[in-house]
Each structure stands twice: as C-alpha cells, then as structure tokens.
Amino acid sequence: MVDSALAAAGAALGLTAAKTVYAGNPTNEDTSKIPSYNTEMEYRRCGKTNMMMSAVCLGGHWKRVDKVLPNKAGGQGWLGWGSGDPEFDKNRYDVVSRCIDRGINYIDACWSNEVIAYSKALRGRRDRMYLAYSWGHTEVRYPEWRTFEKLKQGFQQGLKEAGQEYVDLWRITCLEESSQHDEATIEELIKALDWAKKSGLARFTGISSHDRPHIKQLIEKYPQQLEVICTPYTANTKVVTDDSGLWATMKKHDVGWFGIKPFASNSLFKGDSSPGNPHEEEDNRLARLAIRYILCNPAITAPIPGLITVEQVDNMALAVAERRELDGQERADLKRAMDRAWANLPSQYQWLKDWEYV
Secondary structure, three states: OEEOOHHHHHHHOOOOOOOEEOOOOOOOOOOOOOOOOOOOOOEEEOHHHOOEEEOOOEEOOOOOHHHOOOOOOOOOOHHHOOOOOHHHHHHHHHHHHHHHHHOOOEEEEOOHHHHHHHHHHOOOOHHHOEEEEOOHHHOOOOHHHOOHHHHHHHHHHHHHHHOOOOEEEEEEEOOOOHHHOOHHHHHHHHHHHHHHHHOOOEEEEEEEOOOHHHHHHHHHHOOOOOOEEEEEOOOOOEEEOOOOOHHHHHHHOOOEEEEEOOOOOOOOOOOOOOOOOOOHHHHHHHHHHHHHHHOOOOOOOEEOOOOOOHHHHHHHHHHHHOOOOOOHHHHHHHHHHHHHHHHHOOHHHHHHHHHOEO
C-alpha cells in the first residue's frame, strides 16, 4: 500500500510520530538540553540517540555558493571552495550563526573540506550545534581505507585536522550502491563504528547510502551500530506502508533518519540562487513546499538542505513554522515543479528517481 499523504499513512498503521517538541512547546517537554532551542522551531527525536534535532537542518554542501561570492580567477566548482578564503569563511560563519539564531541545531558535514569549514565556523560555540562527521576520502568508498585499522587511522587524523575532540555522529559514507561492499568490508566498518563510540570519539554512529534494500538489510543485522542513516529523500518520495518498506524498518529499529537532496539537487528551482534573480520568490515558495511535504513523514528526523545565504536559512525556518499539510493547490504546484525537476535532472543525479518510494 502506498500513501502519498505521509502522516495519514502512519495513522492508518497505528504508528505515532517519534517524540516531537513543536514550536511553542505545548507538550511542556524539558528543552534545556536542546542546543539552540528556539520556541519558533520544531524539534524531532533522532531515533534511539535521543538527540532532539531541529526539523530542518544544515546539509554540508554549499552548492551555488559562487552565486553569492565572487568567482575565483578562471572559476571553480563548489567543492573547490574551502576554509582559508576570507569571504567563504565569513559566508559559512554567517549561515551557521543564522541557523543558531533560528533554532537549527545540526550540521551534516560529509567531506574533509566541509568538516574543516564548519569546525572553524563553530569555534567558541561548539555546544550550540550537533556536528556529524564523515571524512569521505578516508572511508570505505576507497579500497585502501576498508580495514578497521585504516578507518580508525583516518578518523583520528580527521578529528585532529578539524580540531575536534569528538563528534556527535560519525556516519561513514558508503558507496552510493552500498551492496557493492563485500561482507568483510561491512564487518570492518561496523568494528570501526563500535570502537569510535566506545572510545568516546563519536557519541553515535551510522552510515550514508543510496541503496535502499541494502540499508534495510544492514539495519536489521546491525541495529546497535546503525543508529542514524542518511539517505536521499525528495518531494517526490512516498511511503510504502507495509513491512517491505525501508520506512517500516526505520520505525521498528528506532533509527534516526536524515534526508539529502530535498530539492533534487536544485532541479526543483528555475533560478540560479543568486540574490534578486527573477525566480527568487517562487523558488523560495517551492523550497518551503518541499520541506513541508517531507516533514509530513513522522519517521524522518529532518531534511538537510545545503544553504548558501542567511535568507535561505530564514526561508527554511519559515517552512517549519507554516501549516504542515499542503492544500490541493499547493500539492498541484509542487507536483508540477517536481515533474519539471525530474525532466531536468542532470545525468549524474538520475538515481534520485530510485527514491520515489521508501
């Protein structure tokens, strides 16, 4: 059974949402331990970690940052930006500051330059944000880093380079099709996650993968180590509400769930994200519709869009505050936009279409 009204699907199965502290906190939950708590933000329990996360969080990528910062000579891709450039560092500091002001309390950093940039932006206020860590090029995506000893070495080196004594979440970045990893690699990965948590260097552990059937198998086999999973989740994603779906496995094992690519790698938008572009207002509206749609799934901890301006942070906070359920016109508008996004998906992101159902 597939139900695109995600919250209704949960009710139909008798499933309730994970503990949630809504804006204004009418449930009178203790908010003193929620980093950067803001009465205008909603917070969701991140599975069995029991961390209370803002309902929208900050993804590590800064795609299109060149649209708000001057290009370097000759231009460069978004991955070329990193800590050490004063304008870039200020941009990341300002975005993180606005997140804190708005009650957004989690950063998902998944590559070395992201970990370093956000560690720098958090100096002096590390306690205001949860920080997730993945140092992708010293993890299992690369054959030379597929043993426990190498994973341990890479993790310790990364923490030292970023100036971090610990991270809130170490989520190892697997191959997109994680089923390509053999069982020996998975066992080494699990051993490394166990070690990191027992040593106190990572409070919680998990993985990222785009391989839905394999994620389900891994959670069922290693529920203690896979406390949090990072997967694609777009405004075209719908829930399979029987036991065959990933959604049911996430609920059963109380797994925290972060969704990447909520805007289909910006294919949802007509504009280029530059301030004042002709499509800015409509693109902001579509971004809010997408976030509201995704948050109708009670199993999702949070979507994690990459944000390049303080105005985009404000827009995400507004999406959380707006009425959750989309009306008929809003659903039609979002469907048209996602149909266009699917038609315009770059070749390297066609795999997003595999995440229509979870």
